[in-house]
Amino acid sequence: MSLKLRINEDMKTAMRAKDSARLGAIRLLMAAMKQREVDERIDLDDAGVIAVIEKMLKQRKDSITQYEAAKRQDLADAExxxxDVLMAYMPQALSTAEVEAIIDKALADSGAKAPSEMGKVIALIKPQVAGRADMGEISKLVKARLGN
Structure with a gap:
C-alpha cells in the first residue's frame, strides 16, 4: 500500500473512532500534500509524501521550541x-553506524578535504538518507570531519 493510501485509510479510521486530535493532524498532512500536488501539477509518490512530512516536522519542531520559550506548554503539547502522528509515516531511522558509513563513503567518493567542499559531500549523502536521518545532524558530522 502506498503511503498516500495509508494516510487516507488512517484518516477514515480516526473519523470512525471520533479521534478529533488525530484526525486534525492527518487532515493537515492531507491538505499539505494536496497543496503541493496542485502547486506543482504532479501526483505525489512516497518520496514526495515523505518530503512534505519532513517539512511539516521541521515546522512543528520550530514551533515547539518557540512555544516552550514563551511558556505556552499547552500549545507545545499540541505540536x-x-x-508523533507525523513520525508514524516516516521510514525507519538509520542507526548511528549506518549514518557514519554513508558519510565515510561520501567523503571517499567526493574526495573532499576542506570545509568549502561540504556541498559536494552533502549532495551525495542527501538522496541516501532522505526521510531516515536529520540532515542538520548529518551536516554537523560532515563539518566536523572536514574541519580537521
Whole structure:
C-alpha cells in the first residue's frame, strides 16, 4: 500500500473512532500534500509524501521550541502530538553506524578535504538518507570531519 493510501485509510479510521486530535493532524498532512500536488501539477509518490512530512516536522519542531520559550506548554503539547502522528509515516531511522558509513563513503567518493567542499559531500549523502536521518545532524558530522 502506498503511503498516500495509508494516510487516507488512517484518516477514515480516526473519523470512525471520533479521534478529533488525530484526525486534525492527518487532515493537515492531507491538505499539505494536496497543496503541493496542485502547486506543482504532479501526483505525489512516497518520496514526495515523505518530503512534505519532513517539512511539516521541521515546522512543528520550530514551533515547539518557540512555544516552550514563551511558556505556552499547552500549545507545545499540541505540536508534540502532531509530531508523533507525523513520525508514524516516516521510514525507519538509520542507526548511528549506518549514518557514519554513508558519510565515510561520501567523503571517499567526493574526495573532499576542506570545509568549502561540504556541498559536494552533502549532495551525495542527501538522496541516501532522505526521510531516515536529520540532515542538520548529518551536516554537523560532515563539518566536523572536514574541519580537521
Amino acid at each position: 508534540k502530538f502532531e509530531v
